[in-house]
Amino acid sequence: MIVVGLVGGIAAGKSTVMQQLSKLGAAVIDGDQVTRVLQRPGELGWAAIRQTFGPDYFLENGELDRGKLAQLVFSDSKALKKLNAVMFPLITEFLERELTEVMARGTEMAVVEGAALYESGLLDMMDEVWLVRADPEVRRKRLMARNGYSDAEARMRMDAQISEAILERIATRIIDSSDASENSTWEQVQKCYRDAVAKGK
Numbered sequence: 001m002i003v004v005g006l007v008g009g010i011a012a013g014k015s016t017v018m019q020q021l022s023k024l025g026a027a028v029i030d031g032d033q034v035t036r037v038l039q040r041p042g043e044l045g046w047a048a049i050r051q052t053f054g055p056d057y058f059l060e061n062g063e064l065d066r067g068k069l070a071q072l073v074f075s076d077s078k079a080l081k082k083l084n085a086v087m088f089p090l091i092t093e094f095l096e097r098e099l100t101e102v103m104a105r106g107t108e109m110a111v112v113e114g115a116a117l118y119e120s121g122l123l124d125m126m127d128e129v130w131l132v133r134a135d136p137e138v139r140r141k142r143l144m145a146r147n148g149y150s151d152a153e154a155r156m157r158m159d160a161q162i163s164e165a166i167l168e169r170i171a172t173r174i175i176d177s178s179d180a181s182e183n184s185t186w187e188q189v190q191k192c193y194r195d196a197v198a199k200g201k
């Protein structure tokens, strides 16, 4: 089985590509979803965060106050480092188990997408890294249309991310979704899938 890490900036078309890969038979795993599972009340991530950040970051019903923690970690790099230090090993362990299960089912490809794949070191588990990109101008317009952001809000979110130049350097394949037609993305995705599976055989 080939394990692919899918990276790319905000509104680059990653979710669209994941849906297309799923149609082709790939097992798709969303790192942000894995994080949410690990942070359910009583789970390991939930317990580790409670111990590290204290009960102030939890709601009355016991759930993690994601908004409050997000506000802290995205405005304080030390706090983000602390959160990453507790979450990344748990996410890695969870993914290892998930990939073993997927492989046992005879799946040809597993694709993992996540906000912090690069920063987490999770890419070490991947055979290939695929970058989904789109021209900055296109991404900015998509963000304004899809999320209702102002021009400044869209720029701020794009600027806060790891640079595409770094991702380009580590990518083994690149899918460009700048074209307004999702069909153009679909054709590139089919080619990447076919080529990667053929290479893995």
Ligand SMILES: CC(C)(COP(=O)(O)OP(=O)(O)OC[C@H]1O[C@@H](n2cnc3c(N)ncnc32)[C@H](O)[C@@H]1O)[C@@H](O)C(=O)NCCC(=O)NCCS
Residues within 6 Å of the ligand: 031, 032, 035, 066, 067, 069, 070, 073, 083, 084, 087, 091, 113, 114, 115, 116, 117, 119, 120
């Ligand atoms: C801070 C938390 C609680 C915020 O939760 P919330 O539901 O409000 O937001 P969500 O998870 O949807 O993330 C919102 C956006 O933040 C960014 N983001 C999330 N985690 C990180 C991170 N560790 N580093 C940089 N950016 C991140 C992404 O751009 C994402 O789209 C949550 O994101 C978290 O626990 N993150 C740390 C774990 C992690 O790195 N997960 C990604 C694994 S690949």
Ligand SMILES: Nc1ncnc2c1ncn2[C@@H]1O[C@H](COP(=O)(O)OP(=O)(O)OP(=O)(O)O)[C@@H](O)[C@H]1O
Residues within 6 Å of the ligand: 008, 009, 010, 011, 012, 013, 014, 015, 016, 017, 142, 146, 177, 178, 179, 180, 181, 182, 183, 184, 185
């Ligand atoms: N050729 C194309 N390929 C992919 N997406 C496209 C294309 N043309 C327009 N879009 C649109 O771009 C928007 C962003 O795509 P998508 O949600 O897949 O991005 P993303 O990288 O997952 O974003 P985020 O990081 O914010 O989750 C969607 O509304 C999608 O329909």
